[in-house]
Amino acid sequence: MNISYIILVPLIPLVVFLLLGIFNQKIKPAVSGYVGVFGLLASASLSLYAAYHYFFISGKVDGTYQTFTEKSIWMNFTDALHIDMGILIDPISMMMLVVVSIVSLMVHIYSRGYMKGDNGYTKFFAFLSLFTFSMYGLVLATNLFQIYIFWELVGVSSYLLIGYYYTKTSAIAAAKKAFIVTRFADFGFLIGILIIGFYTGTFDFETLNNPEGSAILNWAATSFMGLSVITWALILIFIGGAGKSAMFPFHIWLPDAMEGPTPVSALIHAATMVVAGIFLVARLFPMFYFVEDGFALNIVAYVGAFSALFAAIIAITQTDIKRVLAFSTMSQLGYMMLALGVSGYDGQEGVGYMASMFHLFTHAMFKALLFLGAGSVIHAVHSNYLKDMGGLRKYMPITNFTFLIAAIAIAGIPPFAGFWSKDEILVAAYEHNKLIYYVGVFVAGLTAFYIFRIYFGIFWGKEKTYNHTPKESPLSMTFPLMVLAFLSITAGFIPFSEFVTADKNGFDAHLNYSLAAIATAVGLIGIIMAWVFYKKENSLSDKYAKAFGPFYKWASDKFYFDEIYMFVTKKILFKRVSGPIAKFDNKYVDGTMVGIGNKTVWASEKIKGIQSGKVQDYAFAFIAGVVVIALVSIYLLTS
């Protein structure tokens, strides 16, 4: 299969970014919007064509999807260890290309309406293109170092876009928080990469992931504190992934990241960048699975399950609709992580891996739709808070309808997209680990409840009188909503298990009717509870909130994790560790240097009298020198 044209997929957004970035002041906003959209349309069509070609025509040999790479050496350390740049085509990178290009294209179209009249319109599109370029680069990376480079690039784009409203203090703080927290986690990632490079001698995914390769077979060669070093490296790499994917305990940046414009939240903090952590674990899945019997993979499963539960509980209590969606994203990412964690490798065993990728795919569609719908609502009422909304179904019929579709999809009601992928996840969890399965079912109920809580809160609930009558958004905003709604309905019918599997051989996935019935019933209970509580304005919800007492307060304050982090950094790290070090630096390190300077000045004060200005003194010194040299040379030459 000829794959060299796929290099154009990331390069087109890069060119668009450079174009819009360099001529930022000269391009009219109307033009820059079209440049962004058409640039992305070109690269999206290319990637869709490539995906079609790969999955249906030339990717399969004897029932197994092949891996194609094209790369060149970028940095050469030794003959075996070198960093390459190139593209790697396999089922998950193809699938991610499709996800990124569809969501990014929709968000570009949507932004033309949403950002209309904004001062930094061109800049916004430039940053979006930069992000899209980085994300394409990330999914196409051929080795750990390349993925790390693009990993940081998406981090930078995320930072730029969260801090897009740079006159708002909270946006600046959120941007810094997101960057610092993910960067802190990436430190683990970097160390993991270096350990793998040192012990296996390669960064290349194909070599590392080969189940018969030396990297996997020799995992027990060196151990450290009771675990193989490779397991340690994988845990460290997972820490990097957890930082990007907002897994507990690195989740604190994601809710604050909602300070960015809503299309950005939809693209970066719901559909694409935050799934980079899932993608990373999936990319190294054979290593996670085979090394030390999947020790690192178990950690992935438990962290994912805990994050899913934790975030879902917080999501119920939040009043800012974007924050509800942020915690919902975190919860669904936890789902994908736990699905990877409970997955096997061969054939039917690998259902968790398939389910995780499937859920990633469907989640990208309906969560982007939820965010864009929320953006449409915020655009209309100029507020993020549930208390300022209510009864909007009459004013915004298209937004209402598409939001409802997305809500049903995320709640896991058949036949919408979320049902199919969530069901596969629960099947995988049921076969592997009952505890995780129960957590998953419970979270499914919570998901249905919180998403319908905000749905009813926005579109039904109390009738409000608005200062400005809310209007339905323009076509540029509703068109992406409709496309994504269509995908949210239909994406579930894709037979994913034939395309994306751990061992790259397709298998037939069967619906497990009893498990599906349980999950659906739990989802319906969640919806009905939300219906009872929030359909009409009543005091039922307040009463139940009171019944939970302090627990409700803890959840609505996000279990005080921000405060704990602040305490640890400010009171312990800054005060007890950094403070004394700074004092030492000031007093002794700087003191030494300043002392040397002061002593030099003092000494020169003492001897400056030599420079007397009298010519005869100089002449005397000169002649005395000559005489001394003459005497010395006579002595040396004659003796």
Place this chain on the structure above:
Amino acid sequence: MIEGISIYEILTLTTILFFIGIYGFLTRRNLISILISVEMILNASVVNFVIINKYLYPDVLQGVLFSIFIIAIAAAETALAVAIIINLYRQISSVEVKDTEVMKF
């Protein structure tokens, strides 16, 4: 070649002349006196040139020619020095060396 006088006596003479010049250069207070001392140093070396040429290499003339060069250049140098001293006198109404020590720390 002068009968009855060896090269050593003449070299002793020029050495004395040279160090008198050095002494004068270091101790005189008047710029003109310093200039005269410098001339004495120059003349000591001119005599050395001629003497060494005459006594050691009587067949060639380089030493003699060089002494003529030195005399010519010394004249130019003296003219320059005197010009500087006259200008200095116009500025500060003095040719004392102690009045010219402004170029210091």
